Amino acid sequence: MSYPFKLQIRLSALPVPVPVITMASSSPTQLLLGLLLVLLASARAASVSLPALPLSTTSRWVVDADGRRVKLVCANWAAHLEPVAAEGLSRRGVGDIAARVAAMGFNCVRLTWPTYLATNATLSSLPLRWSLERLGLRESAAGVRVNNPDLLDLPLIDVFREVVSALSSNSIMVILDNQMTTPGWCCSRTDGNGFFGDKYFDPEEWLKGLSAMATMFRDTENVVGMSLRNELRGPYQNVSLWYRYMQQGAEAVHAANPNVLVILSGLDFDNSLSFLSPKQVKLSFTGKLVFEQHWYGFSDGTDWENWNQNDACGVAVESIRTKGLFLLQQGWPLFFSEIGFDMSGTHIADNRYLTCFLSVAAEMDLDWAVWALEGSYYIREGILAYDETYGLLTWDWYTARNPSLIERINSLQSPFQGPGLPSSHKPYNVIFHPLTGLCVLVESTNVLKLGPCHESNAWNYTSAHELVLKHTGQCLEAKSVGDTAKLGTGCSKSCSKWQLISDSGMHVSSEITKNGTRVCLEAGPDGVITTDQCKCLTEDPSCDPESQWFKVISSSRGIPGEASVLRLPSLGPWPPTSSSSR
Structure with a gap:
């Protein structure tokens, strides 16, 4: 279902420079988007800055040096393929690419x-x-x-440093x-890179590499974490060696650079951390350990x-709960470091997976990273200029591949929960709609409608299953099938009791007659919330x-009207920020 209404955003938080639009390479649609970007960017009041660094952990949260929650909302940028350089440097200036990351709301x-x-040394030089x-x-x-002349004759390791610097x-x-x-x-199971002892995976060389990279970026403030190894896998994988070498790797990184978070992946292509449930890792340091997990639509088969x-x-949520989400309940940070889907919006399985993931990301307030930033590769699996359909950017790296997706994930790019938020000691509820990325708002006429989550009303979902609008004494009531959902004062009535039904737990349902007729909340194409027959329960x-x-x-965000923590995106296209490569 398409939703024609648009996300309303606060212009003052837009973190992008005013663009210069050129006619030569822009289509009418791109020109219109660029013009809108000019209007948005001209209203920008302040730029986004790095949090107080270094980062550390407290219970399940990543926090800054002042103890405030920092939600990791990341894009994966590949620099590990055959050219050994960050993708896209032939398409746009490295500073321009970094600006695109920020413009889309990623931190x-x-x-x-x-x-x-x-x-x-031969390769790195x-x-x-x-x-x-x-x-x-x-x-x-x-x-x-053309796009990065200052980088063309630099050694590969210095190109890598320049990318980090541009991001900073x-x-x-x-x-x-x-x-x-x-x-x-x-990755594949048989590429020789899968697990310790594989053809190309010598543990000693790996430890040497981790120490070298940790040392190299020890004084680079914006390098906040190191993920020890991606997607351990293959016929040699086993739990005992995982504990031995991952603990050694964590200690090596921390010894070389005690500022960074140390991020540990699991087994089976980083789909499983279940072995940690009965036995945790043992490290000499605290306050820096984060675990990571991957979840794609294809992870769940067909x-x-x-x-x-x-x-x-x-079923998918229960599976990831047993494989990794349980760590949050145990008080450990968990970073979904790769989530990915076909950005075209035409892949049914990926579309369904995405809505489910967004519901979990909102409920658990996850840290996450999209695969991938790149719109194309120099070369991938022998194909030149390979088009990355999972890429946030278009093939030419000019604009967002799926602008509606950027709007949809915006509400999840800022924390709902965690230390240091305005209402940390007085949390409330919001009603999130994962299909649109919006939340339920109450209009002046007591009609409910979808709108930006940073403008959401404060609800209280009680133990008696009432959805009460805080500080008003009013609650959500169902009147009849097909009617608009409204507020009322009959909170003890059956039509004001809301159960979370279906195997997804996302149908919000109430009983409107004594014979047991049930209705569910539904968002119409205009965003108005109605109560209608519950569908798709079979x-x-x-x-x-x-x-x-x-x-x-x-949610512990500030109540609407207070200072907002929302980091707002821009959809592009984005012009060059400067004539230089940085």
Whole structure:
């Protein structure tokens, strides 16, 4: 279902410079988007800055140096493929790419690297020009000469440093992710990079590489974390070796750079951390440990296509709960460092997965990272200029591939919960609609409508299953099938009792007659909330329940009217920020 109403955003928080629009390379649609960006950016009152660093952890939260929650909302930027350089440098200036990350509302980049970049001096000292030309990528080298001339003849390790520096200039935090040992596309079970002892995975060389990278960026403020290894996998994987080497890797990184978060991945392509439930890691330090987990639509097989959507979401959530989400309840930070989906919006399974993920991300207030930033690769699996359909950016890196997606995830780019938020000691509920990324607001006529979550009313979902508007004595009432949902004062009536039903737990349902007729909240195409017959509760895999999916979540954000913590996105296209590469 399409929703024609638009997210209303506060212009003062938009973190992008005023663009200069040129006619030569812009389509009418791009020109219109650019003009809108000019109007938005001209109203910008303040730029976004890095949090107080370094970061640390307290219970399940990542916090800044002042003890305030920092929500990691990241884009994955690949730099581990055969050229051993951050993708896109042939398309846009490195500073421009960093500005695009910030403009889309992200505060962090998970920047990948192969071990050989840190341990093989011949490779790390190779000029970027030569690295591209040895692979036959002369067109890419020519593109770098145009867009990043200062980088073309730098050694690969210095190009990597310049990328980190450009991100710092745009107040973007960096997590260094050791993706592979040998440069190349990740991952398969038999690529020799999967687990300790594999053909290309010598534990000693890996430890040497981690120490070298941690040391290299010890004084680089915006490098806030290091992910020890991506997607451990393959026939050699086992739990005992995981504990041995991951603990050694964590100690090596902390010894070289005690400022960074140390991020540990699990087994089975980072789908499982279940072995940690009975036995935690033992480290000499505290306050720096974070775990990471991956979740893609294909992680759940064909369930999203073949099952009823409520069933598929319920089963998928229970699976990730047993494989990793339990760590949050145990008081450990968990970072979903790769979530990904086809950005075209035409892949049914990915669309269904995404709505389910957003519901979990809102309910648990997860830290997360999208795969991927890049709209295309220099070369991937032998294909030149490979189009990344999972990419946030278009093939030419000019604008957002799916602008509506950027709007949809905006409400999840700022924390709902955690230390240091305005209402940390007096949390309340908001009613989140994952299909749109919006929340339920009460209009002056007591009609309910979807709107920006930073403008959400403060609700209280009571133990008696009432949805009470705080400080008013009014509660949500269901009148009849097809009627608009409104506030009333009959909070003890059955029509004011709201149960969370279906296997997804996202149908918010009430009983309107004594014979048991039930209705569910539904968001109409105009965003107005109605009460209608509950749909898709059966096993029909073709039924779409998402207009009736809501999550009642906890929030400690400031009540509307108070200072906002929302970091607002811009959809592009974005012009160059300067003529230089940084």
